[in-house]
Amino acid sequence: MSAPLHHDAQPRRNRHQLSLKILLIVPFVTQVIAAVGITGWLSVQNGREATQELAPQIGQEVSNTIETHVRGYFDTPLEILQAHAVTAGDGHLALENLDKLDKLFWQQMRQAPNLYFFYAANPQGQFIGVERRSESNLVLHRSLLLATSEQKVVYRLDAKGKVLNQIQSDIYNPRNRPWYQGAIKAKQAVWSPIYLFVARPILGITASVPIYGESGNLRGVLAIDLTLSQIGDFLRQLQISKTGQAFILEQSGEIVATSTSENPFIDAPQGQKRIHALQSQNSLLRLAFQNLQKKYPNLADIPNHQQIQMEWEGATQYVQITKLRNAQGLDWLLIVTVSEQDFRDRININTRNTIVLCALALVFASLTGFYTSKWIAKPVEKLIEASHLLATLSASADLASGQPYHPIATANVRELSILAESFNQMAQQLQASFTALAKNKEELEERVEQRTADLAEFVSLQRATFESVADGILAVDRVGQITTYNQQFVDMFSLSLEVLAISDYSLRLEFLAEQMVDPQDFMQRSHNFYHHPEMESYDLLELIDGRILERYSRPQKLSDQIIGRVWSFQDITARIKAEQALKEQEAYLRLIIDSIPQQIFWKDVNLVFRGCNKNWAMYAQLDSPESVIGKTDYDLINNPELADNFRKHDQQIMESNVPEMHIIQRKINPDKQGQSIWLDISKLPIIDADGKTIGILGVLDDITQRKLAEEALFAEQEKSERLLLNILPKAIADRLKQSHGVIADSFESVTVLFADIVNFTRMSSELSPQDLVDLLNLIFSNFDTFCEIYGLEKIKTIGDAYMVAGGIPIPRTNHAEAIACMALDMLDKVDELRILTGSPLQIRVGIHTGAVIAGVIGTQKFIYDLWGDTVNVASRMESHSEVGKIQVTAETYQLLKHKFDLVERGVIEVKGKGMMQTYWLISKRA
Template identity: 40%
Template sequence: MLKRLLKNTKNMQLRLLLVLPFVLQIFIAVGVISYLSIRNGQQAVNEVASELSREIGDRIQLRLQTYLEIPHQVNQFHADAIDSGLENLDNLPTLDRFLWRQIHKFDTLTSINISTPNKGYIGIIRREDGSITIGITDKTTGRHQSWATDHQGNRTKILRTNPNNQYWEQPRYQAALKAGKPTWTEISLSSNPAYLRVWATQPVYDPRGKLLAVTSSSLSLSQISQFLRGLKIGQTGQTFIMERNGRLIATSTSEEPFYLPQNTQKPERLLGVNSTNPLTRSTAKYLAAIFSNFTQINSSQSLEFQLEGKRQFLQVIPFRDVGGLDWIVVVVVPESDFMEQIHANTRMTILLCFLALMLALLLGLITSRWITQPIIRLSAASRAIARGELDQYVEVQGVGELRVLATFFNQMVVQLRESYKVLKQTNEQLESRVEERTAALRLSEEKFALSFRCSPHPIAITTLLDGCYIEVNESFLHLCGYELQEVIGHTTHELQIWANPEEYTWIIQWLDVEGAVRDWEVRFRTKLGEVRTVLLSAEKIELAGEVCLLCIGNDITERKLMEKALREQKEYLRLILDNIPLQVFWKDANLVFLGCNQNWAKAAEINHPEAVVGKTDYDVLPNREIADLFRVQDRRIMETMTPELHIVASKPRPSADGQTVWLDISKIPLQDSTGKVIGILGVVEDITLRKKAEEALRVEQEKSERLLLNILPKAIAEQLKQNLWNFRENGFAKSNGAMLIAEQFDDVTIMFADIVGFTPLSARISPQALVNLLNEIFSTFDELVEKHGLEKIKTIGDAYMVAGGLPMPREDDAEPMTNGDIASRTAQMALDMQTAITQFEADKGEPFQIRIGINTGPVVAGVIGMKKFIYDLWGDTVNVASRMESQGMPGRIQVTATTYERLQNQYLLEKRGTIPVKGKGEMTTYWLIGSR
């Protein structure tokens, strides 16, 4: 077709040729402009619609995040208040005014609830009419009461009562227990009035993991629909939100996300594909057809679909939050909202272009006639010159360029006549120059032959098709081991020069494409069968009218062998380094990494050891401060030529689980054969497990120490540990193998105390309650012992034994205690014990009294036996003190005459008189009344 068109143009007139291109250009311009106008309009619509959809989607996401954060913030507020003790879970009804103020403060919430596993439930609800009710459930009885409130939050009257409210079975309570963290319940549908709501719920645990309460807050999702209806989305655009199961949550239309089925008054959730709104329904069906399952939508996507022949722009945005919500936000904008004005502009553009085409056609016809007349005269003169008529002259009037063209045409005719005269002389000179060039070419060939023969690199010339050798130099013969007559006239196939014949085929194919080959690595076989590696360069040349192949080689066999040996040595060294269990790295004198082993690369989170080469500490460490510190250390080691060994430090970057990693670091300066420092070698060992073991051992030792000090006085505990160490190290024991500790104390005050009436009490209460009560009393006595600097010896049933003046003076005493100080502290503790037992009597409602006896004198104190050590006292002083308690009176403190002598100046004492004491006979005793 193109040939036919070109053939037809040969007879075409100049006038038509001048007009036709302009008309075609304008016609093409009209078409292109119309096409671009429509296309640019569509692109503009696409961009505007996409930008509008993204902006609407961003606004919806921001609104949802803000709206849905509120219930979790309220739940966390209540969880913090419960954890700090600000909210009393033992008396939930007292929280009603507090919750009333909370729901007034957060006007988007519809209810706030606190549920406990043992104490009950309290909740506050905002109703559709704005009124607020309070619901309280007693866990013991299970009765639930709903109260109306006034404008100040006071309960006014009972609205309804439920005798059996099992609030712990409600979804919001069970969802919190199942998740164990803040979460959302499934969306539920309230029936009267009908609206969608969702609960944010959060469990609250004590430090031991015991559930204290579940706090919940609910939101009405109808407010999301109100927000969507307030958005401006083009003229007829819509947006809606639905769950992954396809049920609607909110929509910008007036349609509700639920409906009333026939023959029932209970509303049900509405699926997007069943919406009564055509655009919402068609969009949901399109998404269901595209994704087949809404759970496959994991990222924001821009889509298009047709509705009644019109294109719709669609933006789908997944929305998730930390509580587990997983919704889909859909924004749909019809293309027709934007295209009406663009179509009008396109029609006007086409009309104007058509008028311009008609005008251009008319002006082209007039102009072509004006231009073609002078050109016709020039054409006739040219045909005459071609026939040898060189006396032509053309005169042109009108167009300035054509006048210039005629002037130059006339000058050309004059010059043409002169050129004929010079042509003969030029031919004679040309023949002389050809002879000179032939001689120079012969000399050049002689020089090439000399270079060819003397080149140190093998050179060969072969035919291109069959590879027959035409010429080779001495270096080629020396490489292959052949004589000249064995090569010339023979092909590469006959001599089996190529170790891999396919390489020759590849070279020929490459030459056909590129025309030359540069430094290809190939393998040649010598006459003796040895295979040599050669870098080959080749290109096509022409000899005697035939295309030949010129090949120049460079024998690199020895270099390849050296490279292979070096590579094997490097791989062997790498194998050794990577199998070392330690982490190894090395740097040059400028502290640039030269290499590392696999263990160090893994610890530094580098993919491969080779990747560290050329990097510095700034590239591999987490921050610049740590890198500067390491570089200062490295420079100090190189400058002082002193290694630093076994430096224990934590790793700058923690492990993947966030735990601290401990390292044992050694750095050694590297020196060359002259002793010059050329770098530094680092060896690192991960000692995290060892550090953890040491820390665990230290913690266990501290626990053992605290347990031992709870059993024995500190001085006795230290002495007992020393005896145990001697026994283990030296293999000896005292007192028939026992860890005997015994010491004489000359002046010790002993106190025995017994709770009166405790035996009858044990018959009325449970053993657990009895032990708990006794623990409270004796814990109070333990605090008094610590306060007065005395030593608790032991408890026997409901009896309590205390001693003062052993085993060592208190560390906080500035001066050693006198005998009177010891007795005084014991007496003051006895008085404080009476006060404490009186307080217990008032708190518990039980008739508690305490009987106390005190004696002063010498004792023997120590630890005996091999197991279950106990620090105990022996001697007559202990026995008499016990008799003072057992033969005393309830609510009174009986002391001996010896103790009386110590206390008479500081305390009020009353003489009891002489009483018989078992094992001692008659003794004078006194009652301790109080301090002076």
């Protein structure tokens, strides 16, 4: 009846309903067009607003960056000058003698690579400074005061600041220079005007500060030159914008630095001349300065921060003007220009890209909507055909009686309306389908019978498995009735069917209790299980026939409800006897181990302690050997890092399977008296019968007494060695140990020094023997220290005379220099001791260089001594010397003249040698 209704209504619906394809395409494409149009319009508007906001912000940020850099560039030299001024005020900077400050100026130039020239001058006309000619080329300027004029000499310096050679000289009076006069006039740190350096065609500026004494007198002037080319380099490397530029001008309009390639000066017939902003080749700078002059005829009235707009080459320019001032005289203008066009070009490109992308999105959306609607409509049309077919096939079937079916209301969409009517017909036909379900009842009953048979088979299999268990099993319900048991339970207690048929729980327990050694305990525990069915329990039962049973009892549950209890019984008689035998063996082994005098412990593969003997437990401060079981090194050692090291070492021994025998170590903790404990440690891997490592064994032997005896013997040997080295040089002592014969070595060049205390005889008569010896010990102990410092060999002391030699017993090339340094230190030390002790101490020193024989002779009371004419001449140099002076021979003079200051004494008559040329040693050159 419904099929004719469907065909009659079809023509009428086609005239008033819309296609599904049109409903899908038109709204979707309309929304895309609206979204694309709004997005494009907002993109253009946002671009315009962003340009007007971003360009001034960029100019301000660039101005701040340049201002920070320039201020830091000019603050650094002022800080350096102020720091050195403070040092000079404290008296640590000698401006009265500038020749000694070359190293200080060189170090400062190395530490501050932005400085061009660091120099100083004093009222006496002295001048010194270090100039940076290139990145790694520093030169020294130093004044040379002549009788007729004042000159400045330029020296080349090496990488360590040492003077190499003179490269330039000219007439120069620093007191007439502007930087010197300007600092004195200002009486504080001040910047000079900008000027062109004479040596290099670049702009520069000088910061100078005067230094005054406590009385107000001028001590000198410190100054630092800076080049302005570094500021220009900084401006050029800034990324302002595509056409953005930056300029720094003086208040007069003269250019200081620019971000362009234009130099701030030009070559003129009368010399190099600075460029004014209105004379610049840069038209943007000229236009900006003209606008600034129009707005502020007096440039001093310009605010600290000012922003103006102007048109240049058809684009709006945002000009940021900032004043750069400081208390030391700098007064500059910073001009930063940013073009609106730099940002507009990119925004226009983005706008075009947005329009193109919107058009592509519109086309893509239209195509996607068309094919999507086609893709959706096609399955729907197939579903319509299938529903018509289903309705046709179901039309001839009888419908089952039941609830009336309410048809689905049709929609405005043609395809969906047809689909709704088709499913209305299918729903009516499905009602008839339910009547067929009754036929399935018989089939379901047959399936239940099959499942019951399968369950019975499973129960039989479970029973067979139950009987195969080696333990005795007994199950009872909540009232104590036996529900099941296996044959092992019957055989274990020799039960009969009559006993198993007893329904009373207590009577059945009494029969089982008759076989127990303690029937009352068995009855009490079994009743506890009955009254507390939720309990799980494990216990042991001892039977009167000697057997021991292990009983385990647990509740039996079904859907979380306790329905009874299951008991399992296992005969463990053989296991108990084996455990008792093992305990006896362990006790016997413990007796043997505790009788061993060494300390013994062993661990398993996890480095857990499994045991130790009494000696080890006592040394580990444990109550008993058993208390160590289950512990690790972390439990016994308070230091986790030390415990970790022990464990890693033990693990390496087990992994390598190589024992470590007789390692001598000192124990971490001393004994109760604070005495160190020394141990002889051996560790061996424990290997089972299959060759597998199952642990590690440690054996420790206390060898403290033996170690103490060895240390005492070593101390005695070391003491004897020190006594021998106090008498003889180490090389000679080693030779005497190997051979007891005469030692005599020839040396071609050795320097010998003799020193003698002047008027010692008179001093000995005025002092007590003890005071005299103490005074000599004080003097000679200081001399011995100099011998150690300079690596010289003290030969001996004879009364108040001191003899030392250089170049023996091990030859060296600089022996004369070392002796000369010691001689100068000896004079200084005697002067110091004269003031300290109040005694009229003075010495004479003589030095000579030549060949000697050195060695040890005799068989008793060995002494290392020298022989030869060199020794006699050195002694004569001392005796013919003067008080507080050092006399050297011509041979020694030849070795010292390049590094020491010496004065010719002339030819003197030397006893036993005749006339000899001698010299006075004055000092070591700087």
